[in-house]
Amino acid sequence: xxANELKLEVKDTVFNPGLSxxxxxxxxxxxxxxxxxxxxxxxxxxxxxLPYVDSVTYTLDSSFxxxxxxVRRTLTNPNCQLTIWTWGLFTVVATIIDKKGYKYQVSHQxxxxxxxxxxESKYDFVTAESKVAERPTLVSA
Numbered sequence: 001x002x003a004n005e006l007k008l009e010v011k012d013t014v015f016n017p018g019l020s021x022x023x024x025x026x027x028x029x030x031x032x033x034x035x036x037x038x039x040x041x042x043x044x045x046x047x048x049x050l051p052y053v054d055s056v057t058y059t060l061d062s063s064f065x066x067x068x069x070x071v072r073r074t075l076t077n078p079n080c081q082l083t084i085w086t087w088g089l090f091t092v093v094a095t096i097i098d099k100k101g102y103k104y105q106v107s108h109q110x111x112x113x114x115x116x117x118x119x120e121s122k123y124d125f126v127t128a129e130s131k132v133a134e135r136p137t138l139v140s141a
Contacts, residue, residue, distance in 0.1 A: 008047035010108035027124040061090040
């Protein structure tokens with residue numbers, strides 16, 4: 001089977017996909033380390049065949065300490081969301097395994113920088129110490 005038989009795509013965003021874009025609390029999270037600005041980016045799957053997904057392994061840029069991140073589709077994470085901190089744009093390869101065990105590969109070029117708003121009020125600057133691993137939030141049951 002090829003990836004075109006699966007109606008799914010990988011998406012990325014700097015806005016929490018669990019909140020409305022109009023929510024005033026849905027801001028771009030940024031942290032500075034030296035001269036480099038890191039953005040909090042959500043990767044996730046979207047599409048018609050999402051209910052048939054068992055898991056996805058996101059292959060990130062080799063500069064990440066753990067470039068291969070596997071996320072299982074669960075009730076609390078139905079779109080296989082993964083949160084990363086990054087400063088650059090690169091291609092993510094998603095290896096998707098469906099409920100029957102078939103594998104599909106989908107590539108996605110990050111495009112979050114196109115979403116960066118001009119208004120400073122839309123940014124939340126955080127310190128490196130406040131960067132913690134987050135669990136996905138259940139938006140609706």
